[in-house]
Amino acid sequence: MSALSFQGLNVWFGEGRDRVDAVKDASFEVAPGESFGLVGESGSGKSTIMRALTGLAPHWSGHMSVNDRPVGRRRDRTFYKTVQMVFQDPYASLHPRLSVDQVLSEVLWLHGFGDIEPRIERLLDDVGLGPSFRFRYPHQLSGGQRQRVAIARALAPEPSILLLDEPTSALDVSVQAEILNLLADLRTEHNLTFLMVSHDLAVVAHMCERIAVMQAGEIVEVLGVEEMRAMKPQHPYTLSLLEASLGYRRESA
Amino acid sequence: MSETLTGWRDWLLTDTPHSRSQARLSALYQGWLAFRRNSLAMLGLAILLFLLFVAAFAPWLAPSDPFAQDLANRLQPIGAEGHPLGTDSLGRDILSRLIHGSRITLYIVTLVALIAPIAGLIVGTIAGYAGGIIDMGLMRITDIFLAFPRLVLALAFVAALGAGIENAVLAISLTAWPPYARIARAETLTIRNSDYISAVRLQGAGPIRIITKHIWPLCISSLIVRVTLDMAGIILAAAGLGFLGLGAQPPSPEWGAMISEGRRFILDHWWVATMPGLAIFTVSLAFNLLGDGLRDVLDPKSEK
């Protein structure tokens, strides 16, 4: 049993001469309740895997399944009730003209919940925003508060799998700590499975148990967090990535 | 008194609204505050409110019957007794005709402003969101309409449908929607790929819902701005049709038709054509000023 399974996944953009292969023959599995990280440089295809799973990147081949049910070309509402996503930039992922209340009630309505009122209050409570935030518009919220609203939106359908696309890279470090703590709490509280993309290895190491390293669309290595912390990867690319992310060293020094 | 007023102000300006209606009113009020700072836009708004007032109370405001002919007093100059703006070639009071004409102008403007942008919005957002073949098809149709000069196309429609105000409105609307479709499509293309649209797609929302609930609210503001800026052109097109005898029919006091009548006397009796011309100019300018002010308030791109 696996929560997410990718077998021989290829994702591309464009056609013919302009075709760009963003993901090449990627295979990995995420167990239920696990937190799995995808790391790599920009353009390595780590976010594209998520977008292919959710249907935002339409051209793909291979096999994907969610809770052992294969994902087809068309995704039905039960898919979106199982898999939800939190986007990178909370300044871009909230509709500028809709209040928190409007966003959440629409999502709840779409998923056919009847008891919308109490659910909104509980969701806001879950993500650490009080009821006073309910009728605010995005421009009345700070970056961290927006990301909390985005997390509440993703939690609204009561999914079991949460896709996190660099959820804190647009935030200050102190706010990042709050959001990462919140995500960790929600994971234990709701038994969530995480698939997380990040370029920040320290964040991934903090959040995930297993990590896939991607380079130019291919997964070069899947390793456990302990191996990573110990700087003992199998693949030379992973080692260079680890070293680069440890910080800047003066050449002369 | 002033305490309750500041109480209201605070209630409206709060960053922590407590109900749906307060949030909505507060957003409106803040827009109004931003708009009010633009004095030229306020001037435009004042002129248009005045026009609305004049149109609403035309029968009471007009000093005399706009249709009453008095051939003995034809072509009286400005300031003549009983005719502050003079009389036209049939001795009708120009001021009264202008006042009654404001109703026709507003009628045309309102109808066109309802039909053209809404048609454009629907076509543009569908084309932009659907993409592919649908986009191609709708946009080629738009291009066909755009390829004709506006007045010529309107002329053809009126010629086919028959002269009259309603047909003039229809003709102008038919020629006015393509630019709105273009704008709506361009906006949709940038909105379509944004994260907040992706997010609602991931909630399983269908295309109709996404277009009407999420894309329209963002397109409408730029369309409103564009409509107010185009209003001058619409008034002029209506006047142009009137001038050519294809819009409002005599003896209706439509401003364009009035210019057309006055044209014959422009050298000796300049005021007959100039007064309705000034009216058109003032109203067009007012719409332009209003549009500029609205753009500053509504344009989502200028927001922080």
Added chain:
Amino acid sequence: MTDLLDVEDLWVRFPTRTGMFDAVRGVSFRLGRERLGIVGESGSGKSMTGRAILRLIRPPGQVDATHIKLDGENLLDKSEVEMRAVRGNRISMVMQDPKFSLNPVMTVGEQLIEAYQLHARGGQAEARKRAIEMLEAVSIRDAERVMRAHPHEMSGGMGQRIMIAMMLIPDPELLIADEPTSALDVSVQGQVLQIMDKLVQDRGMGLIFISHDLNLVAQFCDRVLIMYAGRVVETCDAHKLHEAQHPYTRGLLNSLPRFDAPQKRLEVLKRDPAWAEVPSVGPRA
């Protein structure tokens, strides 16, 4: 030793509906030929400080200071025309995203040559030679090809190097870099930093490095100012940043996830309103 830059009691204010908003409040610092880091969270006024030095704050924003002296000359006394000569010639600025700083319809070469001709008289051939030299100085290998390319054909790292090259053409005394590497991948980030590092050492240039990344600043700079709510709350030697005393600095450092040691929970910064009230720390405190 005279200071390259001496800023005293700098204020940046913006009028808002509810009164004046002070983005920078009484910041003073001095800079020699060294790498000075300014760190803080968004809204702490670190970018505003950089822009204020170049007098790039547009009205209705206001800049006040006792003085902003560059080599003893007060920049606040200069006219806008004289300021234009200072910007670029003597102080250059590198912004976060090269995509928005390069003109998309001109080739890189054209822009570099234009930048050179704006600051120095010299023929086309001379300008071209200098431009290629500069590209080589920022470790671009096939400079000839890059000269012919348009900005969109460049990767982020390349674009940022080109920006730095452009800023270096007039041989400035001071470079202000506002989050120059935040948009870049870690591996590229290292290369760009190395280039800037080398330039500071070889040319004796002063560098103000504005960043939100504490670890990076600790490793890269000589000295660090930590800003909070428009004030400098602490200043220290960069290699001693991890021993910083101020609770805000400590809070920021502790809220970072650590790569070498697993933590159960991340420490959350508890803000004390008093931090914003205490006056800025002085230039050599």
